[in-house]
Amino acid sequence: MLNACVLIKVVPTKAESILSKVKAIKGVRKAYFTYGRFDIASFIEVEDYKSIREITEEINAIDGVRSTETLVEA
Numbered sequence: 001m002l003n004a005c006v007l008i009k010v011v012p013t014k015a016e017s018i019l020s021k022v023k024a025i026k027g028v029r030k031a032y033f034t035y036g037r038f039d040i041a042s043f044i045e046v047e048d049y050k051s052i053r054e055i056t057e058e059i060n061a062i063d064g065v066r067s068t069e070t071l072v073e074a
Helices: 012-023 049-060
Strands: 002-010 028-033 040-046 065-072
Touching: 002 012, 002 049, 012 028, 012 040, 040 049, 049 065
Parallel strands: none
Antiparallel strands: 002 040, 002 065, 028 040
16 A cells, blocks of 8 residues: 655635545545645555556646645655
8 A cells, every 4th residue: 555645735715625525536535724835735545656646636637726746655
């Protein structure tokens, strides 16, 4: 199993909706609001790197997501 943290910058007026959509993605263990450079931190657990890429692509496709940064656990 691979674990990763996906940090997400969002359009402030869409934050609640984005958080709900991120939480509904298969493989996302938890997600919550943060303060600072990023607005949402999500933690994922998947089988392989391909799955990490697919989840980050799905998150980036959500309307209102400005950018993401993915940190894979070593």
